[in-house]
Amino acid sequence: MITIHGTSWSGNCHKLKLLLSQLGRGHHWREVDLLGGDTRTPEFLAKNPNGKVPVLELGDGRVLVESNAILHWLADGSRFLPSDPWQRAQALSWMFFEQYSHEPYIAVARFICGWAPPDSPRRADLPRLRERGHQALAVMERHLGGQRWFTGQEYGIADIALFAYTAVAGDGGFDLSGYPALLDWLQRVRATPGFVEMPPASGQAREWIALSMQAGRPGHEDDGGRARH
Amino acid sequence: MITIHGTSWSGNCHKLKLLLSQLGRGHHWREVDLLGGDTRTPEFLAKNPNGKVPVLELGDGRVLVESNAILHWLADGSRFLPSDPWQRAQALSWMFFEQYSHEPYIAVARFICGWAPPDSPRRADLPRLRERGHQALAVMERHLGGQRWFTGQEYGIADIALFAYTAVAGDGGFDLSGYPALLDWLQRVRATPGFVEMPPASGQAREWIALSMQAGRPGHEDDGGRARH
Numbered sequence: 001m002i003t004i005h006g007t008s009w010s011g012n013c014h015k016l017k018l019l020l021s022q023l024g025r026g027h028h029w030r031e032v033d034l035l036g037g038d039t040r041t042p043e044f045l046a047k048n049p050n051g052k053v054p055v056l057e058l059g060d061g062r063v064l065v066e067s068n069a070i071l072h073w074l075a076d077g078s079r080f081l082p083s084d085p086w087q088r089a090q091a092l093s094w095m096f097f098e099q100y101s102h103e104p105y106i107a108v109a110r111f112i113c114g115w116a117p118p119d120s121p122r123r124a125d126l127p128r129l130r131e132r133g134h135q136a137l138a139v140m141e142r143h144l145g146g147q148r149w150f151t152g153q154e155y156g157i158a159d160i161a162l163f164a165y166t167a168v169a170g171d172g173g174f175d176l177s178g179y180p181a182l183l184d185w186l187q188r189v190r191a192t193p194g195f196v197e198m199p200p201a202s203g204q205a206r207e208w209i210a211l212s213m214q215a216g217r218p219g220h221e222d223d224g225g226r227a228r229h
Numbered sequence: 230m231i232t233i234h235g236t237s238w239s240g241n242c243h244k245l246k247l248l249l250s251q252l253g254r255g256h257h258w259r260e261v262d263l264l265g266g267d268t269r270t271p272e273f274l275a276k277n278p279n280g281k282v283p284v285l286e287l288g289d290g291r292v293l294v295e296s297n298a299i300l301h302w303l304a305d306g307s308r309f310l311p312s313d314p315w316q317r318a319q320a321l322s323w324m325f326f327e328q329y330s331h332e333p334y335i336a337v338a339r340f341i342c343g344w345a346p347p348d349s350p351r352r353a354d355l356p357r358l359r360e361r362g363h364q365a366l367a368v369m370e371r372h373l374g375g376q377r378w379f380t381g382q383e384y385g386i387a388d389i390a391l392f393a394y395t396a397v398a399g400d401g402g403f404d405l406s407g408y409p410a411l412l413d414w415l416q417r418v419r420a421t422p423g424f425v426e427m428p429p430a431s432g433q434a435r436e437w438i439a440l441s442m443q444a445g446r447p448g449h450e451d452d453g454g455r456a457r458h
Contacts, residue, residue: 049367049368049371049372050326050330050364050365050368052330062315064315064318064319064322065322065326066321066322066325066326066329067325068321068325069318069319069321069322069324069325070318070322072318072321073314073315073317073318073321076314085302085305086291086293086302088302089293089298089299089301089302090293090298092295092297092298092301092302092321093293093294093295093298093299095298095325096295096296096297096298096324096325096328097279097294097295099325099328099329100295100328100329100332101279101281103329104329104333135279136279138278139278139279142278143278
C-alpha cells in the first residue's frame, strides 16, 4: 500500500488524490499541516530535503517527490498516459508548462489570497502574478480551441495536472469568463469517471479570499490599493 | 533531420545541444534572438504559443516544447534514461525540481546580472533569488553526498538538466565553494564522452556580469546597495 503525504487544500496534492481515485487504487493519506511547520521537521526533510508536499512513500520506505513525476509514475501503463511516444512527450511538455508557467502564478495568487494574512506585504505581488497567470490561461485556451484534452486524444495526467489549480483559479482573483473553451474543458474533466473535487478551503481561507475579492474591486481603497501597486 | 530553435546563451537550450552531442545525433540549430524579439513573432508563436525557447521541430513540422520534455523524448531508449521505471521516475522528479526550485532562481539571477541593464529595477530581486537558489543547491549537495549522479546509477538527462544552469551559477553571483560534492559532480559531467560546454556569453553580458560582481562586494554603494534591499 502506498502512502501519500499531502495537504488537502493543495492542488499539487489533490492531483494525486484525483488520479488514484480514477485508477481505483487504494492508498493511505497522511495529512501534512503545511502552515503548522510539518514540512520543516527532520522527519519530513529526511523524506524530501526540498521540504515540499506531496511525497509518495512505498511500503519499503522508498520515496518519490514532485507531483507531476508522481502522476507520471502512477499513470504509466494505464489509459491516463498515452502509449505513443510522441503523445507521451506532449503530455510531459504540458506538465512542465504547468509547473513553470502556470502554477507559480495561479497557485501562488490563490495562496496569497486565502492563506497569507490580509495585511501581508505579499499582496503587492498579486498584479504581476495575475498578469503572468492570464498568459498561461491564454495558452491553454488556444490549445483547447482545437483539441478536447491535453494528453493526446484522451483525458489523462496532463489534464489532471492543469485542472488542479485552474479549477480554483477564481480563489486567486482570476476571472475565467473570457476563456470559453477552458470552461468547457473544466466541465469535461469534472464529468470523467471517478472524478473527485478538491475539498473546500477552511473557513478562514474562504473569509480571506472573500476579503481579497472585495479589495480587488475598483474604488476600494485598502488591500486593493496595495495590490494594485 | 530535427531542428532546434534555440538561443546559444540559454542553459535550457544548451541542454539539448549537450544531449544531442552525446547521442551523436545530427540536427539543425536555428539561432533565436531572444532579446531581439524573435520569440514574439507570429511565426514563432505558431510553433510555441508560450513564446519560449527551445522548440524542437520534426521534418514534418510537428513541434515539441519545454526543454526537459524534449530531453526526455530524445533520450528515451538510450543509456541517458534508465529503463527501470522507478529510476525513470526519479530522473523526472529531479527534472521537475530543476524547473520549479532551481532554474527560476539560478537562471533568472544570471539573466538579470548579464542581460538586464545595470540600472534595471529587477536587480532588487537578486537577494531573494540567491536565497532560494542556494536552497536548491543545498538539496543537490545533500543528494550528491551519497550518489554520483541524479539519474539512478548512471549519468543521464537529470544530470544534463541540472548541469546547465549550475555550471554558470557564478554568473548570477552564486559562490559554489561551499558545495564540494556539487563541484566534483560538475567535473564528472564535464568528463563524460561527447561533452560540450555552453558558449561564452557575449562581451556585453560578461561586462555586466563583472559589474554585478563588483556591486555585490560589501561596502559597494550603488547597484549592490539596491540589490541588498
